[in-house]
Amino acid sequence: MNLQQLRYIVEIADSCSITKASKKLFVSQPYLSKVVSDFEARAKKQIFIRCRNGLELTAYGQKVYLLAQSIIHQMDQLGKEETAQNDSVRLSFSAANLIIKDSLLLDYVSTVHAAQIDIDFCETTISGCIKKIEEDVSEFAILAADDFQKTLLTSICVRKKLEWIELDEGCPYIHFHRNHALSNQNEIHMDHLMPYVFVRLKTDEFTAFSRKKLKEEYPEISAQRCIVVNHYHTYLSMVKHNAAFMIGNKWQISELEKMGIQSAAFSSFKHKVHLMILKKQSTVFSAEAARWIHLFKNSYGLDET
Numbered sequence: 419m420n421l422q423q424l425r426y427i428v429e430i431a432d433s434c435s436i437t438k439a440s441k442k443l444f445v446s447q448p449y450l451s452k453v454v455s456d457f458e459a460r461a462k463k464q465i466f467i468r469c470r471n472g473l474e475l476t477a478y479g480q481k482v483y484l485l486a487q488s489i490i491h492q493m494d495q496l497g498k499e500e501t502a503q504n505d506s507v508r509l510s511f512s513a514a515n516l517i518i519k520d521s522l523l524l525d526y527v528s529t530v531h532a533a534q535i536d537i538d539f540c541e542t543t544i545s546g547c548i549k550k551i552e553e554d555v556s557e558f559a560i561l562a563a564d565d566f567q568k569t570l571l572t573s574i575c576v577r578k579k580l581e582w583i584e585l586d587e588g589c590p591y592i593h594f595h596r597n598h599a600l601s602n603q604n605e606i607h608m609d610h611l612m613p614y615v616f617v618r619l620k621t622d623e624f625t626a627f628s629r630k631k632l633k634e635e636y637p638e639i640s641a642q643r644c645i646v647v648n649h650y651h652t653y654l655s656m657v658k659h660n661a662a663f664m665i666g667n668k669w670q671i672s673e674l675e676k677m678g679i680q681s682a683a684f685s686s687f688k689h690k691v692h693l694m695i696l697k698k699q700s701t702v703f704s705a706e707a708a709r710w711i712h713l714f715k716n717s718y719g720l721d722e723t
Contacts, residue, residue, distance in 0.1 A: 421493055422702055423453050424486040427465065430454065431483050434472035441721075444583050444695065444703055444711070457482075497705075506534035509706045512547040513539070514561035515666070516693075517673040522717055526710050541650050543622035544571065547696060552578065557707050558697040560714065562667045564590070565689040566631040567624045571696075579699045585720050586693040588668040590684040595658055601680050608636075608686040615662040620648040636686070654679070667691040669718060693718075 430439040430450060440447045458464055465479035475483055507530055518539065527535055540550060544567060547559035563571055575582050592606045600610055621629070645662070647653050657664050658677055666674075668691075671681045695711065697703070703711065715721075 421490065423457070425490060426450055426453050427457065428483060428486050428490060430466070430473065431475055431479070434474065436473065441583075444697070444708075446581065446699075506536060507532045507706055508536040508538070509710055510538040510555065510557045511540075511707070511710070512550045512556040512559040512561075513541055514544045514547050514559065514563075516560060516562055517670050518560075519673055519717060522710075522713055525713050525717075529709060529713070530706075543619070544624040545622040548574065548578065548580065551580065551696060551698060557701070557704060558695055558711075560693070560695050560711075562669060562691050562693055563624065564628055564691050566628040568692050568694070570624060570627050571694075575696070581697055581699045583695045583697075584692055585695060585715065586669070586718070587690045588693075590687050590689070590691055591666050591668055591671065591681045592663050592684050593657060593666050593670065593674055593679050593681050594663040595660075596678050596680045598661060598663070598680070600663075600682070603682055605685040606682045608684075611663060614643075615656075615660060616644045617653060617656040617660075617662045617664050618644065618646055619650070619653055620646055632687075667693075669693055 426439070426443065426445065429443055430436055433439040433442065436447055436450045436454075439445075440450055443450075454466060461478070461482075463478045464476050465482050466473045467476055468474075509526065518541075523537065523539070526537075538556070540546070540556065542550070544561055544563060547556070547561055550556035551559055571582060574580070592600075592611070594600060594614075598614075600606060600614075603610070619625070645656060647656065653664065654674075654677060656662050657679055665684065666681075668681075674681060
């Protein structure tokens with residue numbers, strides 16, 4: 419058994435649940451179950467038993483747990499010594515359909531004690547995120563995907579041996595300048611938007627798939643005027659300085675407010691938008707990735723359990 423598997427067992431014991439441990443560790447439940455069963459098979463003893471409140475350590479499991487904690491602590495101390503001597507760290511990730519808060523990157527940098535910090539961050543499409551992960555340019559991606567895109571994404575993940583982890587969900591939002599004629603409304607129907615310019619980013623296979631499905635379900639929806647751009651800065655500028663609108667999600671609201679862009683729930687759609695993390699199935703998050711994701715979840719008030 420390696421050190422990472424010992425960490426998994428300790429987390430399962432602390433959480434009293436493989437499900438909760440899976441969410442916190444960003445590791446699939448079947449794999450955690452296999453780690454436990456393989457350990458028990460080698461030891462020929464149970465380390466966990468099921469009880470009313472979840473999983474509980476056996477007497478033998480208590481010994482394993484305490485020993486594992488001791489080993490992990492000692493290895494962490496060694497790791498800190500190595501990090502102190504290491505003059506550089508690297509964080510690489512991509513994002514799609516999100517605005518990553520500047521404060522998040524600053525908070526991350528403030529927690530890293532290294533002479534050189536290399537952050538490779540790319541704003542792209544969902545297809546771009548997948549490509550960067552496959553090519554090992556990005557360790558992970560964080561993205562927002564609607565119900566249709568999620569269906570396509572889960573299918574592609576199986577084929578490409580990628581893993582997706584859902585963090586949150588919400589309804590679609592319409593974003594427009596605070597001086598827009600619709601700025602006093604809490605909910606927006608598609609009919610309200612017909613006279614205004616719709617701004618969207620260049621289409622990839624996910625947005626094309628979503629638009630096709632939406633057209634099938636809502637044949638009456640069609641924007642009279644649409645501007646397509648391929649740069650995120652231009653995308654936001656068009657909304658800031660024109661009587662235009664964009665379709666987004668609740669995880670963009672706080673940053674858009676700083677730009678004078680307001681948001682309202684999109685009442686026309688019954689479909690959800692999902693906040694997700696994407697990575698290779700075969701990899702475990704690096705310490706830097708885990709650090710950034712922890713900061714990200716705290717920043718958005720997402721459950722860490």
